[in-house]
Amino acid sequence: TYPKALSVSIGEAVITIIGKGSGMIEPNMATMLVYIFTDAEIETPLLDNMLRKAVHTSFNMLSVDTDMSTSDTCIIMANGLAGKVDEHRFLETLKFACVEMTKMLARDGEGATKLLLANVNGARTEDEARVIAKSIVNSPLVKTMAYGADPNIGRVLMAIGKCACEVRPEKTEVRINHRLVYANESRVDFDEAEVRKLLNDDYVEITATLNIGDGCATAYGCDLTEGYIRENAAYYSS
Known part of the structure; x- marks a missing residue:
């Protein structure tokens, strides 16, 4: 783990x-x-209202391992010494800063070697887009696919399809780091070596475009490695 801090x-x-x-x-x-x-x-x-809006699209879309505890905190404090600022500009900057911190937390996940993003566009609703995006970053098979740099598109489709959300395979498109890999109900004929190279990066972005509505969301996670298992199996707790 490493210190996580930023200023804008x-x-x-x-x-x-x-x-x-x-x-x-x-x-x-x-x-x-x-x-x-x-x-x-x-x-x-x-x-307070601004913080809730920022958290909605950042920290509340973060997942390292799908587990939780009873303890978390996100607090904002303002002393006013710099005077008034444009409220819209402040909100957008706060949202940006929270997303960047979310990425830092995901990248520093236990045993993680890669930051994993899942974008879902064109879902029936925003809520359904959030569910599907979280499903992608939470899937152990997608997480290990990212770690092993294996372009197994079926794992991404599984993570999309297992949600109780509206999905139409004939309209769905999937991209890995902006490279189209699935469309028209079938795997696109792509250069596997090229996609493996994309997956070997420490930043893996999966985009699912459903083309059935206006719902959009992005979830943030990380890959799943032997390091996560070692870290969570190698100590005794009582």
Whole structure:
């Protein structure tokens, strides 16, 4: 594990985030601590609303291993010393910073060697897009596919299809790091060596375009390795 912190600016103001956590993270935060500090001047009710919107598309879409504990925290504090800022710009910057911290937490998952993203576009609803995106990053077979750099597209299709969501195979497209690998109800004739090379990167992005609605979501996770097993099997707890 490594320290996770970042800062971004909005004019004269700054947002700084410090995060902690590497396992037992899912379904909505769980076993993670995130502290956000800003010197922007924003009223408490508005700041609370902004944080909830930012968490919805970041920390609540993070999963390391589908497990959880009773302890998590995400808190934001503002001292107002930098004065007022444009509220829309602040919200968008806060969302960006939370997503970047989410990626850092996922990349530092127990035993992880790769950051795994799952984008779902064109789902029937946003809720269904969130369910499918989480299913992809949570699948042990997809996670090990990413680790082994094996372009087994059937594993991704399985993770999509097992959800209780509307999916039409004839409309579905799947891409790995922007390379089309599935369309028109069949595996695309792609260069397997090329896709293996894409999967060998430490950043694997899977995009499922369902083409049946306007629902979109992105989930953040990591690969599953021998390191995760060693880390969780090699100690005694009572």
